[in-house]
Amino acid sequence: MSQDFVRQLPGSGLVNQRKVGIGHAVHLDVPMLLLLLIISAYGLLILYSAVGQQIEPVISQSIKILVGFSAMVVIAQISPIVYMRLAPWIFLVGLITLALIYFFGIEVKGSRRWLRIPGVITFQPSEIMKLMLPLILAWYFQDRHLPPKTRHVFWSLVIIAIPVLLIAFQPDLGTSLIIAASGLFVLLLAGVSWRLVFSAIGLGVVTAPALWFVLRDYQRQRILTLLDPERDPLGAGWNIIQSKTAIGSGGLFGKGLFEGTQSNLDFLPESQTDFIIAVLGEELGLAGVVVLLILYLLLIGRGVILSVQAQDTFGRLLSGSITFTFFVYVFVNIGMVSGILPVVGVPLPFVSFGGTSILTLFAGFGILMSVHTHRRITL
Amino acid sequence: MVEPLALKDHTWESRIFFERIVVGFAVLVILTLFLVARFFYLQIVQYDVYATLSDKNRIQVQPVPPIRGLIYDRNGELLADNSPSFNLTITPERSPDLEQTLEHLGSILSLTDEDIAGFRNRVKRRQRPFESVPLLFKLTTEEIAQFSVDRHALPGVEVEAKLVRHYPRGELMVHAVGSVRRINESDARRLDPVAYSGTDHVGKIGVEKFYEEDLLGSVGYQQVEIDARGKVMKILESNLPSRGKDLVLHVDSSLQAAASAALGDRRGTVVAIEPKTGGILALVSKPGYDPNLFVTGIDHKTYAALRDSKDVPLFNRALQGQYEPGSTLKPIIGLAGLVTGMTNPDYTIEDPGWFKLPKSSRLYRDWNWRASGAGGHGKVNLEKAIYRSCNIYFYGLAVKMGIDRLDDYLALFGFGVNTALDLPEARSGLLPTREWKEETRGLPWYPGDTVNIGIGQGDMLVTPLQLATAVTVIANRGKWVSPRMLKSGSDLIDRSTVPRLDSIDLIPDPVWDLVIGAMEKVVHRGNQVYGENGTAWAYIGQDIEYRMAGKSGTAQGVGIKQGEEYDAEELDERQRKHAWFVAFAPVDNPTIALAVLVENGGGGSEFASPVARAVLDHYLLNNTGETGRVVATAGEEL
Secondary structure, three states: OOOHHHHHOHHHHHHHOOOOOHHHHOOOOHHHHHHHHHHHHHHHHHHHHHOOOOOHHHHHHHHHHHHHHHHHHHHHHOOHHHHHHHHHHHHHHHHHHHHHHHHHOEEEOOEEEEEEEOOOEEEOHHHHHHHHHHHHHHHHHHOOOOOOOHHHHHHHHHHHHHHHHHHHOOOOHHHHHHHHHHHHHHHHHHOOOHHHHHHHHHHHHHHHHHHOOOOOHHHHHHHHHHHOHHHOOOOOOHHHHHHHHHHHHHOOOOOOOOOOHHHHOOOOOOOOOOOHHHHHHHHHHHHHHHHHHHHHHHHHHHHHHHHHHOOOHHHHHHHHHHHHHHHHHHHHHHHHHOOOOOOOOOOOOOOOOOOHHHHHHHHHHHHHHHHHHOOOOOO | OOOOOOOOOHHHHHHHHHHHHHHHHHHHHHHHHHHHHHHHHHHHHOHHHHHHHHHHHHEEEEEEOOOOOOEEOOOOOEEEEEEEEEEEEEOHHHOOOHHHHHHHHHHHOOOOHHHHHHHHHHHHOOOOOOOOEEEEOOOOHHHHHHHHHHHHHOOOEEEEEEEEEEOOOHHHHHHHHOEEEEOOHHHHHHOOOOOOOOOOEEEEEHHHHHOHHHHHOEOEEEEEEEOOOOOEEEEEEEEOOEOOOOEEEOOOHHHHHHHHHHHOOOOEEEEEEEOOOOEEEEEEEEOOOOOHHHHOOOOHHHHHHHHHOOOOOOOOHHHHOOEOOHHHHHHHHHHHHHHHOOOOOOOOEEEOOEEEOOOOOOEEEOOOOOOOOOOOOEEEOHHHHHHOOOHHHHHHHHHHHHHHHHHHHHHHOOOOOOOOOOOOOOOOOEOOOHHHHHHHHOOOOOHHHHHHHHOOOOOOEEOHHHHHHHHHHHHOOOOOOOOEOEOOOHHHHOOOOOOOOOOOOOOOHHHHHHHHHHHHHHHHOOOOOOOOOOOOHHHHHOOOOOOOEEEEEEEOOOOOOOOOOOOOOOOOHHHOOEEEEEEEEOOOOOOEEEEEEEOOOOOHHHHHHHHHHHHHHHHHHHOOOOOOOOHHHHHHHO
16 A cells, blocks of 8 residues: 555654554443543542432433433544545535524524524534544645645635634534634644644734723623622622632532532532533532543543544544543533633533533544544554 | 555654644643642632631531520419510522512512511621522411422522510510510611520510510520521531520419409509518509510511500509599508507598688598589597598698608608519609609699698608509508519519618508508498498408408599599590509418509599409409418408
8 A cells, every 4th residue: 555654653653653452443432432431430429429429310310321322432433534535515515404493593692602403302402513623624635735825824814714704603612613723633633734723822912902992791790709709709600700719618628418518409510411510519629620621631531642643634634633522511611610711601521411522522422433444554 | 445645744744743642732731730730729728718718608506596584474374475476587598689589479478578678687787608698477377388388499598486475465565574576677786696696575564574584594506517498407516505594483374364254345454562571462564565565576567556545555553554543542651640640540620611721711622522512521639530531620720730751651662762563664653742743843732732742642642553562651650662573583673773672661551550450441431320431341351351441542643633523424524533453462471462453444442442352352262373362361351
């Protein structure tokens, strides 16, 4: 094969020198699988405490995990070539559904995020876009010379901007930021010059204050609350004050599993969903949080290894972007609950109660496994 | 997959990707460490701060109000107890929109503007945040059910059961026991906020007021764990309150009921005292009102009706009503006259029915004066002057004694000063003196003023309690006892700051015998020729089973102008004279002394003495109670 030299590359060479395990035969990556299972189990335990030791939500969440897990297995069986070929069409469908939201979207609490195909399914198109955008960008760069030329960077930015803006105006700032990040990660990994990267970051920092005028009232409110939660302790500041109190009062080893007073006595809002890390921090303390962070890092690390081992540009960019995007979830969620980022609706992956994000997350890791296990070079 | 384009430099791509992803992973590890640092800061560095905040969130120190002491009558009957009352309360902090909550409540329960205004006031007076504030009191079961249906939509609203004061005898005992009222703004400023935390009521009147600190008990505390909605999840620590002291009063509720029944629908008062102790056996003032109305907050209309009633039911006539004593004063003036030597048992006057001061044309009339000159009592000595209630004798005696000496002796019997140990509303009446007249009217004391005092009229004012006390002193032959309500715990009563008078020891026994004997004749001297019977004999003395000493009196309700003949028929009922009767019995060993006043009743003997008789009968004859007092003595007598 003409690509034999790939194996000699320093990066991939390091990790490719091993035997194919059972995993490859069924198109799964065993270490990643194990990490996902451990994190999910840990997540279920925290959830069980967060819902006040009721079993029903835990069962419901387990079913969602099972569905997500199955989706992951199915997705992993399909060759990445299929995804690559379908990429433009899937992306187009994704954009259309996003556009349709503006006409047929279901409005919940002042924003339109959901689309219902009567009798078939109700879903969140923006959720699917989290995978579609890296997919289309990876497809876009697959055949192009890297590092990307300026005009390719420009067009890819356009590709990023369309879904991001569509989602931002639903409005769903949290999701649009994650999607933007997933797209930009592709660009970063594709090798845009550091100069461009830092210029963009610099430009972002300089123009950030201007963003203030674009933000809606409730969004401004959240930033003000971040800066000073005490300005409205019983109102806007309540969530963040209570979550910081829950975390801080946990100390090194926590108050004990199921013993968190902040969560059990309902002082902690959203304790099963976005603020669940506060339950962990309160009941299992710094130790429990660090364990979770280590598990996340191991999962991400495995994702990095799989990305590096990918054999082509498409697989590398897609895997790398999905892996880094996963970290964005983790960082934004924990950052907001611990009071260093404004409150945006981002769940804690595999721990927060709720189905949609779990499905997307497992699907993402399914793509990673697909890329990893469908190799043209058998080792 | 197709052949890679020749343009693509795979080596470069892979290396740059590797470099990028490693840098990216490094950044992500740094960011993760940053998160760890953040948690380290919150959980280790700031641990104390947040642990305290968390405890403050969940642990609340709640006052546990003590149970108010019970009040019993002398026979152990409950006069004041505590019964549960269901109140609707709101914790403003836990109610997301107070106005909407009130509106919602208004739609399911009957809420008046007054309720809401009162509620807002109480919210302002709160001592602590997260303290629930009552909105409605005494919810009925229907109201509770109605609220329960909508409860889920009304966060912060609760039904709280609280023990509140309850007066089982209601109106009957109100003026004897007094009552508690809801703590208002001015109370709140005066009362110790710690001692009253969790307590909504304070003794405002009567015994409830005087023994407030004993009845109240002391507040306890409990540390409770609450959830975010303020619901108590568990009690962590508690320091129990100590109950208020129970009180036993001298009052006898069956006697009280008998007195009340004897007065019937008439306005008036009965004060009965146990001579040995000064304990008040009955303290009736009619009309009264139901004190239970006030405990949980009375509605404005009912209150206005009570306040504005011409019969002034809120007014305690027995303690606050100040009336002329009228002829009931005569025995005391007689005693004073004998002791001072200004008269003696044999001194006799010829009563023409009128009295004139030297060098004055003004006529002071006797009660049986006739313009024709046919009135008067004929030959009158002190004894007859008492049992016939002859004014002329006492006009002369008073003038002879002079106001200063009269004042000295009247003061010995407690006039002009409040001596009620534990009845905070009691007034001191008025014992007019030269100084008093000079001060208040800028006029010198005239001999005519003294003439009026001689028959208990003019400026002198007494409360029914004072008169009952004076009669008690006569029954005791001079031994002073301060009137009191409390029977148990004499140490409590020692706190009272009212003056305690000395016993009168300069009156020799024969003097007492004569005066008391004359008072006995008021009731028992009968079957004589016209004008020789005791004034009360015809009304109460004919079938009496025990020996009673009494004296009637008549006090002017409104001023009767000089020279006008008093005509009950022509006067509006409310302008008629007040009828007095004072008495004690059995004469040789008195166990009860009393004063009866029937407002606008007319003549004392005719209208007040039957009330006195009914009360004494009940006490001495019907009562087979614990002391078994009397029937035996009375029986021996007969």
